[in-house]
Amino acid sequence: MKTALILRQSRTILAKDLRREWRTREILTTTVAFSVLLMAVFTFAFYRSGDATAGVFPGILWISIVFSGTLAIGRSFQHETASGCLRALALIPGSQVSLYIGKLAANLIFMLLFELALIPLLLLAFSVNLGPTWALHLGSVLIGTLGFATLGTLVSAMLVKNDLREVLLPVLLYPLLIPLLIAGVKISAALLAGQGWPQIEGWLKAMIAMDLAYGVLCVLLFRFVLAAVE
Amino acid sequence: MPPRSPNAVTLRDVSRVFGRSYALHRVSTTLAAGSITALLGNNGAGKSTLLNILATVDAPSDGEVRFGKVAFRDFARRGRARIGWVSHQTLVYDELTGRENLTFFGQLYGIPHIQKLAETWLERVGLSAAADRPVGTYSRGMKQRLTIARALLHDPQLVLLDEPATGLDQAGTALVSNLLGELRKEGRIVVIISHNFSLIETLADNVLILRKGQLRASGPLPPGTSLISHYQAHA
Numbered sequence: 001m002k003t004a005l006i007l008r009q010s011r012t013i014l015a016k017d018l019r020r021e022w023r024t025r026e027i028l029t030t031t032v033a034f035s036v037l038l039m040a041v042f043t044f045a046f047y048r049s050g051d052a053t054a055g056v057f058p059g060i061l062w063i064s065i066v067f068s069g070t071l072a073i074g075r076s077f078q079h080e081t082a083s084g085c086l087r088a089l090a091l092i093p094g095s096q097v098s099l100y101i102g103k104l105a106a107n108l109i110f111m112l113l114f115e116l117a118l119i120p121l122l123l124l125a126f127s128v129n130l131g132p133t134w135a136l137h138l139g140s141v142l143i144g145t146l147g148f149a150t151l152g153t154l155v156s157a158m159l160v161k162n163d164l165r166e167v168l169l170p171v172l173l174y175p176l177l178i179p180l181l182i183a184g185v186k187i188s189a190a191l192l193a194g195q196g197w198p199q200i201e202g203w204l205k206a207m208i209a210m211d212l213a214y215g216v217l218c219v220l221l222f223r224f225v226l227a228a229v230e
Numbered sequence: 231m232p233p234r235s236p237n238a239v240t241l242r243d244v245s246r247v248f249g250r251s252y253a254l255h256r257v258s259t260t261l262a263a264g265s266i267t268a269l270l271g272n273n274g275a276g277k278s279t280l281l282n283i284l285a286t287v288d289a290p291s292d293g294e295v296r297f298g299k300v301a302f303r304d305f306a307r308r309g310r311a312r313i314g315w316v317s318h319q320t321l322v323y324d325e326l327t328g329r330e331n332l333t334f335f336g337q338l339y340g341i342p343h344i345q346k347l348a349e350t351w352l353e354r355v356g357l358s359a360a361a362d363r364p365v366g367t368y369s370r371g372m373k374q375r376l377t378i379a380r381a382l383l384h385d386p387q388l389v390l391l392d393e394p395a396t397g398l399d400q401a402g403t404a405l406v407s408n409l410l411g412e413l414r415k416e417g418r419i420v421v422i423i424s425h426n427f428s429l430i431e432t433l434a435d436n437v438l439i440l441r442k443g444q445l446r447a448s449g450p451l452p453p454g455t456s457l458i459s460h461y462q463a464h465a
Contacts, residue, residue, distance in 0.1 A: 019326065019330070083322060087287060
């Protein structure tokens with residue numbers, strides 16, 4: 001019964017965020033533009049012909065995802081406080097967990113959408129061919145993005161009423177993301193070096209475990225975060 | 231029809247401390263069902279703090295608040311659906327239309343046939359013609375009408391109104407006045423903060439006047455006394 005309520009409310013919050021984004025294009029426009037700029041800067045700074053590219057590409061890929069994702073996630077709770085809607089939501093029974101899940105789903109969709117633009121551009125700019133392991137590449141990016149959105153949604157909510165939120169979001173978020181990023185970069189580097197599933201299995205399992213741990217922790221902590229900021 | 235719950239809200243020696251200063255100091259009163267209570271006081275008197283405690287978004291530092299027989303903590307956990315709140319902020323989304331806002335909040339409350347109910351409320355607050363326009367294009371008064379509809383959409387028993395007549399024209403103020411009368415008739419507990427003394431004078435059954443966090447007057451307006459003189463004597 002409670003699960004059905006949470007799912008229904010989460011879907012309602014997700015639909016509202018998607019409808020709002022469709023009308024304002026506030027998050028996607030800025031994030032995609034920022035991704036393209038990042039790609040251009042990295043291309044000029046790091047492009048080398050031949051195999052040298054493979055050495056820097058994993059780092060560039062994950063840094064681009066993290067920087068652009070920070071921009072997207074940092075905006076996710078702003079419109080909830082602009083006219084006090086966070087307080088109205090806090091008064092609705094069961095809505096605390098639903099708000100977190102709905103926001104997480106919206107953030108995940110926004111991140112996957114800008115990654116759809118970012119990743120092909122990076123591959124083109126650095127002349128990288130993912131080869132037969134492309135599915136493993138995309139799988140690791142998907143798992144990494146889920147972990148990023150899971151943690152980022154909670155930290156973004158924590159900072160929603162803080163005047164220094166733009167500065168504090170990366171300061172608080174990035175240290176928590178380091179294990180996930182290390183795993184992501186290791187997987188991408190291994191796959192680009194021609195290695196396969198046996199070499200990345202451990203790292204991928206570690207990423208999934210981190211996603212699960214972040215998820216449980218964030219769902220448990222969100223109601224306290226909301227109580228503190230409402 | 232089963233009796234509405236809670237049938238009263240009781241505050242006993244309620245204090246709220248911020249740092250070293252008291253925003254509220256030992257406030258005791260009872261808010262009864264089927265009555266409208268006006269909360270008056272100068273800026274910083276503690277009106278909004280008291281309203282926040284009644285809305286359970288803030289907790290008293292000391293003293294006891296009971297919603298019927300339910301303690302504050304339990305009501306904050308399980309009873310919030312029975313609270314309708316018009317705050318000084320609009321609590322609606324500018325990018326959504328009036329209809330979408332009501333439908334959104336109604337769906338979160340799990341109200342069946344929400345489209346029909348939203349339509350009824352839009353008509354009731356005079357926003358039918360603007361129902362499909364984004365709220366960002368509304369005037370302040372229209373936003374306030376929508377805010378009132380949002381606060382009452384889920385049939386709350388405890389209705390908390392912080393300056394509900396803000397931005398409203400004469401017709402809007404008359405609408406609020408009629409709505410408040412209906413809420414009283416339906417047996418709800420209504421608490422209103424307003425500087426619109428003519429609205430309060432005609433509607434309020436009880437007047438609470440706060441001064442520096444302390445309750446200076448409580449009860450019906452004394453016969454033959456105007457609200458303004460009563461206020462000036464105590465605030």
